[in-house]
Amino acid sequence: MLSVVIPVYNEEKQIEKTIAEVKGVLAGIPGDYEIIIIDDGSADNTWEILKELADKNPEIRAYRFSRNFGKEAALMAGLSKAKGDACITMDADLQHPPGLIPEMVSLWKQGYEVVEAVKKGRGRENTLSSVSAFLFYRIMYRLSGYNLENASDFKLMDRKVVREIAGMPERETFFRGLAAWVGYRRKEVYFSVPERETGKSGWSKLKLFRLAITAFTSFSSLPLQFVTFIGIIFLIGSFILGIQTLVMKIKGWAIGGFTTVILLLLIIGSCLMISLGMIGIYIARIYNEVKARPRYIISEEYGKDKSSNKPGEKQ
16 A cells, blocks of 8 residues: 655645645556645644545545644654555645656665655745755755755655654654665655645745754754864964964063954854854753653544544644
């Protein structure tokens, strides 16, 4: 059986068309399938539409979060509910073209355990978004060694891969990074990003920044080493400056140097604050993990083929 996981958030205008297209593609693939939809606490009429779709389509199972926990949590919830021998994750806005699914399934049947859909380009993005994405992927590669440039959440994963990712205990997750970290035999397929037909992206600049911080801190401790590196640089600089100051004092060349002192204080103070901020980010992550709160809470579930979990059970 093939599972398709689709996280949704405020997609009342789009979700019916998305499900129709996905079903049309899956109908042409031999074997059974299920569509798992995770409503990430939508504030519009998305959940009511999902219940109607589940009533009409026995292969659809819908789960609703008690509030908005974020797309990463929704993906992890979908993976934990998937029962298929392979699982496909994709967005609800059709910017991940369902027509690519048969090729992904074919590659999986050839023995590939992870089939990743990679963007040929980023579509129509403004300059700031393009530059920000470029910098993010470059920094991520330097920090972690994983090249995620133009990667997406549109993936097919074998059951064994799904089991490993869903079983990871960490609370703050970065799905693309986890999918790269687990390894396994993988293959890439490429697609062009179509224009979004309705609505707008739920990713604000602040949410993207938080996701970037989560990605960096989840897969590398190198920023902490940056603090030590800066300290060594300033120690060497202080040693050289100290010798120069003593020489000038002995020879009677010492002058006021007020501007130099102020600049040094500003530079050192800025470096200290940045260093403390980096340490604080890692401490905050440790704090969140130690609390061991659930990644998400499912308040409702709907569909004829319900899982063994009771509605409202914490995940």
